[in-house]
Amino acid sequence: MERISYDLNKLTGRERHGLLLSVVGPRPxxxxxxxxxxxRVNLSPYxxxxxxxxxxxxxxxxxxxRAREAGIKNTHENVLEVPEVAISVVxxxxxxxxxxxxxEYDRGINEFEKAGLTMMKSKRITPPGVAESPVxxxxxxxxxxxxxxxxxxxxxxxxxxxxxHVDQRVLAGKSSVDTTKLDLIGRMGGNWYTRAFGDALFExxxxxxxxxxGVDSLPKAIRESDILSGNDLGKLGSLKSLPSQEExxxxxxxxxxxxxxxxxxxxxxxxxxxxEKLAKEWISKRLEQEALALLMSFHG
Ligand SMILES: Cc1cc2nc3c(=O)[nH]c(=O)nc-3n(C[C@H](O)[C@H](O)[C@H](O)COP(=O)(O)O)c2cc1C
Numbered sequence: 001m002e003r004i005s006y007d008l009n010k011l012t013g014r015e016r017h018g019l020l021l022s023v024v025g026p027r028p029x030x031x032x033x034x035x036x037x038x039x040r041v042n043l044s045p046y047x048x049x050x051x052x053x054x055x056x057x058x059x060x061x062x063x064x065x066r067a068r069e070a071g072i073k074n075t076h077e078n079v080l081e082v083p084e085v086a087i088s089v090v091x092x093x094x095x096x097x098x099x100x101x102x103x104e105y106d107r108g109i110n111e112f113e114k115a116g117l118t119m120m121k122s123k124r125i126t127p128p129g130v131a132e133s134p135v136x137x138x139x140x141x142x143x144x145x146x147x148x149x150x151x152x153x154x155x156x157x158x159x160x161x162x163x164x165h166v167d168q169r170v171l172a173g174k175s176s177v178d179t180t181k182l183d184l185i186g187r188m189g190g191n192w193y194t195r196a197f198g199d200a201l202f203e204x205x206x207x208x209x210x211x212x213x214g215v216d217s218l219p220k221a222i223r224e225s226d227i228l229s230g231n232d233l234g235k236l237g238s239l240k241s242l243p244s245q246e247e248x249x250x251x252x253x254x255x256x257x258x259x260x261x262x263x264x265x266x267x268x269x270x271x272x273x274x275x276e277k278l279a280k281e282w283i284s285k286r287l288e289q290e291a292l293a294l295l296m297s298f299h300g
Contacts, residue, residue, distance in 0.1 A: 022189025088133035
């Protein structure tokens, strides 16, 4: 792999922005509604956003200084006046309306109206949420931390989540949400977005409290296989134990395996290749334990 290294201090602000935002992604989007001291509503999307703590429940988004004249954005001005924000999540159904709300309308212009969205009254704060969003969080802004004075400098808007309103249609249990139903979108670089839906979603079981053996526990020949990918090795390394002698002996007797191991016409390299291909197939069928027993009955 040949890489080109960029010193961010030698890039223009625009280039830095483009590079960083293309590589840090997909980013979740906070659709942030705020009010100014006169109660005028503002709604804008912010993809420098994430959850950072659950106890206390803290979310942070960053509002950058504008490239021109380094002024601060309406959302930022508003939270300095009224430290509250309703953060609505962005599902695919409303992605175009979300994009529309990123227009730099003057302060006091209500982007709910501009984008044809419905204001959902909040219970504990003044700013309304987006009624069309499946999840709205009512938040109290606890801190605003400026990261610089120049155009492009972020301002961390740190908020404690007070209430979360979830559309019943996306609920999976008493207090959990069904990821497959949310249909959230994420921001990539340039004009690109991604959609967390259907085939784009997949599960990886958590390692759990019992430690995994790790890829470094696998015999060298397995680690250096041209047939097994990094993901295959990752799955094998996630197993909790190496196969026992009994497991390896049992695998050698399996139909399909016996023939490969005993075929007199095959060279050692050809046999290794067939064993690894079979193991790869088993790994793809979630039979990692058997796959490792097979590989180690040959390699190790
Ligand atoms: C999907 C998306 C994500 C954005 N994320 C950010 C961000 O994280 N920080 C930022 O300063 N601007 C971001 N913007 C641009 C702001 O939404 C835009 O400057 C907006 O006009 C700010 O509105 P305001 O002045 O009413 O707060 C984003 C725009 C879009 C479309």
